[in-house]
Amino acid sequence: MSNQVTSVTYTLDRPRNFIFDLNAMVELEGVYGSYQEALDVLKGGKIKDVITWLWAGFVHEEQTLTIQEMGRILSATDPDIVAKLGDELLNVASRGRLL
Numbered sequence: 001m002s003n004q005v006t007s008v009t010y011t012l013d014r015p016r017n018f019i020f021d022l023n024a025m026v027e028l029e030g031v032y033g034s035y036q037e038a039l040d041v042l043k044g045g046k047i048k049d050v051i052t053w054l055w056a057g058f059v060h061e062e063q064t065l066t067i068q069e070m071g072r073i074l075s076a077t078d079p080d081i082v083a084k085l086g087d088e089l090l091n092v093a094s095r096g097r098l099l
Contacts, residue, residue, distance in 0.1 A: 010085065012077045016058050018085070024056040031056075031067075042089060053089050 005021040028038035031052055041049045055070035074082050 008088075010081055012081070013073045017061055018054070018057040019060055020057045021060075023060060027056040027059060028053065045090070050086050050089060054085055 005019060007017055007019045009015050009017050025035050025038075029035050032038040032041060038053070042053055051071045051074060052067050054074065055065065055067045058070065059065045
């Protein structure tokens with residue numbers, strides 16, 4: 001696993017910093033039981049899992065953000081930005097490590 005952490009600012013409902021680090025991995029473990037299971041479900045490409053992964057990368061700056069709120073925010077976001085985020089997540093899943 002790489003120690004490099006990626007932080008990228010995306011304009012969703014407002015500018016938000018997507019950071020996928022160990023804290024995001026812990027959030028995913030809380031949802032899926034293990035990071036490996038989180039990787040496995042992301043590879044399935046279900047929308048709910050993509051939203052959950054995105055939530056894990058954005059929750060650091062708004063601790064009260066829920067997965068459902070993340071879905072609402074993404075629904076109101078430019079589809080090209082959402083597609084770019086999804087592609088980056090699939091890249092993580094294919095490599096099995098951080099961005």
